[in-house]
Amino acid sequence: xSGKEPAMAASFRPRILAMQFLAAIAFVSVIMxxxxxxxxxxxxYYASSCPSVFEIIREEMQSEVLSDxxxxxxxxxxxxxxxxxxxxxxSVLLDDTATLKGEKTASPNINSLRGFDIIDRIKSKVESNxxxxxxxxxxxxxxxRDAVILVGGPYWDVPVGRKDSRSASYELAxxxxxxxxxxxxxxxxxxxYLGLSVTDTVALSGAHTIGVARCENFRARIYxxxxxxxxxxxxxxxxxxxxxxxxxAAGGGDNNISPLDYETPNTFDNSYYHxxxxxxxxxxxxxxxxxxVLAIQTKKLVxxxxxxxxxxxxxxxxxxxxxxxxxNPDSFVDGEVRKNCRFINA
Ligand code: HEM
Numbered sequence: 646x647s648g649k650e651p652a653m654a655a656s657f658r659p660r661i662l663a664m665q666f667l668a669a670i671a672f673v674s675v676i677m678x679x680x681x682x683x684x685x686x687x688x689x690y691y692a693s694s695c696p697s698v699f700e701i702i703r704e705e706m707q708s709e710v711l712s713d714x715x716x717x718x719x720x721x722x723x724x725x726x727x728x729x730x731x732x733x734x735x736s737v738l739l740d741d742t743a744t745l746k747g748e749k750t751a752s753p754n755i756n757s758l759r760g761f762d763i764i765d766r767i768k769s770k771v772e773s774n775x776x777x778x779x780x781x782x783x784x785x786x787x788x789x790r791d792a793v794i795l796v797g798g799p800y801w802d803v804p805v806g807r808k809d810s811r812s813a814s815y816e817l818a819x820x821x822x823x824x825x826x827x828x829x830x831x832x833x834x835x836x837x838y839l840g841l842s843v844t845d846t847v848a849l850s851g852a853h854t855i856g857v858a859r860c861e862n863f864r865a866r867i868y869x870x871x872x873x874x875x876x877x878x879x880x881x882x883x884x885x886x887x888x889x890x891x892x893x894a895a896g897g898g899d900n901n902i903s904p905l906d907y908e909t910p911n912t913f914d915n916s917y918y919h920x921x922x923x924x925x926x927x928x929x930x931x932x933x934x935x936x937x938v939l940a941i942q943t944k945k946l947v948x949x950x951x952x953x954x955x956x957x958x959x960x961x962x963x964x965x966x967x968x969x970x971x972x973n974p975d976s977f978v979d980g981e982v983r984k985n986c987r988f989i990n991a
Contacts, residue, residue, distance in 0.1 A: 686807065701774060718857070720785070722856065723789070734973035734976040811989045847950070905931070922948070
């Protein structure tokens with residue numbers, strides 16, 4: 646045995662362990678989801694009951710994004726936070742009432758998730774054309790697609806026919822939604838648990854090509870390994886000092902914001918992946934996709950999407966349809982079309 650072999654074995658050990666761990670999670674996830682039947686969603690679900698629905702949503706989103714391009718990010722994130730809790734059933738849109746605890750105050754959402762008023766405005770337009778026909782869950786899913794197109798991203802067909810839930814889950818919102826300071830394996834596990842793959846995780850994270858984060862979510866990153874991952878290049882150092890002045894190490898500023906993709910914050914493109922190659926991802930969870938010692942498959946995907954916009958757009962479209970097809974089986978039994986997206990029907 647040469648003197649090199651034990652050292653190599655040691656460096657491969659974490660990778661092998663990680664692969665075994667991921668394989669185990671994937672297996673559990675397949676078992677967990679194998680009982681679920683395909684969601685009864687179709688492209689022409691509203692063809693006769695509300696033929697103008699896609700047009701109404703597009704026009705409304707157009708004026709929302711025209712008035713503020715950041716609105717595209719708000720709606721896209723709402724869709725993600727809806728689908729990761731009980732499936733895409735509009736549960737995230739429900740307000741707290743005396744009898745229902747909603748998801749809005751769960752830790753990933755509180756003081757952070759916005760855009761509910763945008764969905765209210767679209768809903769009221771849709772209701773005045775087709776009363777009690779189109780679910781809030783469908784409106785949100787279609788609006789998220791339109792949001793992406795309006796800021797330069799790809800088009801995909803949206804299967805529809807979702808029902809709105811009559812419940813929400815504060816607990817699942819706290820456990821299912823990934824948080825920025827979790828490690829790569831925990832984040833991937835949360836996607837696998839819902840039947841989404843490692844590829845889906847990397848492609849859907851590309852949504853961070855638009856929108857902003859608050860200081861409390863990137864403080865650990867900029868006072869942590871940012872300099873290490875970005876290699877202290879002069880440009881990165883300039884950017885890092887701006888981030889630090891926005892987000893002091895201590896003493897407040899928790900809600901100060903910075904773009905997730907500072908190159909093109911309002912354009913849906915692949916520059917998020919360029920940032921990761923430069924080691925400049927804003928959230929720990931972003932940079933981990935490229936820089937973690939466990940980033941084997943994810944690193945290759947980041948490189949692929951950084952060099953090939955078409956590949957990113959194609960995979961993002963596939964992955965977001967898959968995410969949008971996460972349904973709440975209960976909502977097909979006792980779900981409804983809410984009159985007001987914030988409250989279950991009386
Ligand atoms: C991979 C795991 C993910 C983590 C850990 C994560 C975490 C976060 C955090 C912490 C923020 C900033 C929130 C704030 O500071 O108030 C954020 C913003 C955002 N996220 Fe994610 N996210 C993830 C995946 C996704 C996915 C899959 C999508 C959509 C498909 C998405 C869409 C967005 C958007 C558009 C914003 C900007 C929102 C705004 O400007 O207000 N994220 N995310």
